[in-house]
Amino acid sequence: MGVESWMADTRTSYDTVAASYADLLRNFLDETPYERATLALFASFVQAAGGGPVVDVGCGSGRITAHLHKLGVDAFGIDLSPGMIDMARRDHPGLRFEVGSMTDLDLAEGSVAGLVAWYSLIHIPDDQVGSVFAHFRRVLRPGSPLLLSFHVGDESRLKTQGYGGHPMKVYVHRRQPARVAAWLQEGGFTVEAQMTLTSAESSLGGIIFAHRQS
Known part of the structure; x- marks a missing residue:
């Protein structure tokens, strides 16, 4: 699958579910105390x-951008989906x-x-992750913190519907923290x-703290 193909499918899928996604996940952090603690630690760094x-x-x-802002961080958000940005x-x-x-x-x-990349690497194919991390390193100041969360596992599966039953066409890649x-x-x-945890965010989620080397 070419880059243009999976990105177009991802963009269209999240445009389709944007309103339902915003409604369903709006209060997720209320149910996830460990994730809240993780974000607070990141903000303190x-x-x-x-x-x-x-x-x-x-x-x-x-929702994560807004939570970081409440923690006193000058946060802004970027997303592939115009529909999500509208929400x-x-x-x-x-x-x-x-x-x-x-x-x-x-x-x-x-x-x-x-x-922060909060469960957003899950649609990036393996052969593109290195390029994504190169962009992360380029835009970060030397020594600055990076926080990743992702689904833990060893498989990739095609997700054909979600967030209220709307049609989707995105691959979800589960990976081991190591x-x-x-x-x-x-x-x-x-x-x-690095840590793993189970919560409303993921049946088994991985969290990694890192920083950009000088």
Whole structure:
């Protein structure tokens, strides 16, 4: 499958489910105390390093961006789906949201003080992950924190409907934390911590803290 094909399918799928997705996931963080603690720890790392803009890549309807903002972080969101960006702007009108892709991140080198990819790497094929991490490293300031979350497993499956039963056509890639950590280390990041957990976010989720090497 070519890059253009899977990206077009992903964009169309999330445009289709955007309104239902925003409604269904709006209060997910109320049910996920460990994820809230993870985001608070990430925010503290950003603030301890002097603060600055933080990008939520694959922000969807903006719920993580908004939560980080409540924690005192200067967060903004980027998502491939214009429909999702419309929902994010509707639900969080005071925050900045832009259409864009993590495969070609349109941000200046060293322009962000932190980066979050919250269950948004799950649609990136294996052969594109290295390029995505290269973009993450390029836009982060040296030493700045990176927070990833993803579904844990060893398989990829085609998702044909979701979020209220709407049609979708996206592959969901589940990965082992050790594999993701190895990709990060190859890409110029230092992995600091990793964990797995079960919650409303994922039947088995992985979380990795890393920072960009100088």
